[in-house]
Amino acid sequence: MKIGCPTEIKPQEFRVGMTPNAAQEAVAHGHDVLIQSGAGIGSGFSDEDYIAAGAVMAASAQEVFEKADMIVKVKEPQAGERKMLREGQVLFTYLHLAPDRAQTEDLIASGCTAIAYETVTDRNGGLPLLAPMSEVAGKLAPQVGAWTLQKANGGRGVLLGGVPGVGPARVVVIGGGVVGTQAARVAAGMGAEVMVLDRSLPRMSYLDDIYGGAFNTSFASKGNTADWVAQADLVIGAVLVPGAAAPKLITREQLSTMKPGAAIVDVAIDQGGCFETSKATTHQDPIYDVDGIMHYCVANMPGAVARTSTIALGNATMPFMLAIANKGWKKACADDPHLLEGLNVHAGQLTYFAVGKALGIDVTSPQLVIK
Known part of the structure; x- marks a missing residue:
């Protein structure tokens, strides 16, 4: 051939x-x-x-x-x-x-x-050709989120890991799959206070067993998700429905409940994004502001590395x-x-x-x- x-x-x-x-x-x-x-x-x-x-x-x-x-x-x-x-x-x-x-x-x-x-797919129900890029994107998400949070970029001016006497940023990761797990690991490693939201009790049990102490988990009901997003400095969208359009988990109205200058990183943007206000951006012009919330929605994040x-x-x-x-x-x-x-x-x-x-x-x- x-x-x-x-x-x-x-x-x-x-x-x-x-x-x-x-x-x-x-x-x-x-x-x-x-x-x-x-x-x-x-x-x-x-x-x-x-x-x-x-x-x-x-x-x-x-x-x-x-x-x-x-x-x-x-x-x-x-x-x-x-x-x-x-x-x-x-x-x-x-x-x-x-x-x-x-x-x-x-x-x-x-x-x-x-x-x-x-x-x-694979025999375990995984996505073997998506997983490597999901790992890369997940590990990049806190890195680009931290950059988006910088005041010069329109963010809150919050350091992810904080310093002595000043608490760390709160990071909420929506989705506990490959992307979400890697994002949570890196964000926690940077010193942030991390919460992972998911609807799978077995997945949350797994995350608690393997990473317990590094970050926390919570059930991703609509009300619970809204509460955690309102407290967040950085929200990372890491939800995937294989081959399908990503579900819209955060509406534009909910942005008004968030902290001014908070950041959103939508890793699901390749599948349409999991926030109502998401639109694909490029590495050349990666972020934009909607109602005071900074959005990072680069559609080929792994291309940066x-x-x-x-x-x-x-x-x-x-x-x-x-x-x-x-x-x-x-x-x-x-x-x-x-x-x-x-x-x-x-x-x-x-x-x-x-x-x-x-x-x-x-x-x-x-x-x-x-x-």
Whole structure:
């Protein structure tokens, strides 16, 4: 199979879809790898690194899309990239379709087969291709939240860890999954007073058993969430419904109950955000003010630490990429029901039910597609 990897063109996106190690593995399995020249520079990989791995360099994204049987990326294809997709071509990347009708319609119209990293599952019900970036984003969230809280950025001017004689900031993390756990660990490590809200009693028991003393947990009822948010200096939204639009947990009216200059970091923004006032921002212009509350809603947070993120993502995606290349997407999905969960679009059909529900589009069962 010819595997192509273009340069990411989303603003301030420095990651790359294939590492030289992944390219070397694919070549060793007998595949041709085509990398757009300069694609790895933002992650610290030179063209020479890819050439040494056995890849061939392409002068343009158009060349990659024209020649490749499978396109491997990081972020969802932008409008110009979607025009280059073709019938029968496999797209393997993050998609986050539920809040993005334009992308969904373009992928359907292209006739391509689109497999989304974020909906591939594992035998434990986890999301193995989302987890590495969730860990990165979770660990980044208190860091960028602390920066957003600085007075020069419009925040309250509160130091997360406090100093002797001055108490620490209060951090509320909504969601106790991978993102929320990592966010709580780092915030607590910075000296903040941390509360994690979740609706799963077993998950809260787990967090208490493993991290008891580092941070606290509380049940995420509407009333309880509202009370804790009103006390917070920093709120981190870390809620995920796989493949679906994120639920809106905090309304605009609730912002008036928060401390002036408090900060919100919405890590769920890729799925539409979990605050009513969230809108996607970029690393270049990351924060904005709504009713005196500072919002940080960068849609590709892990791109800020591109080298770490690229290597972590490459480690996770490589076995699935090789399975698709070695067997063809249909047999790979038939052999692995967890990879089949990643199938979102095929040959003009939407094949992921949560996306269809969010956008009101008819869905074809992925099991029927592979038959």
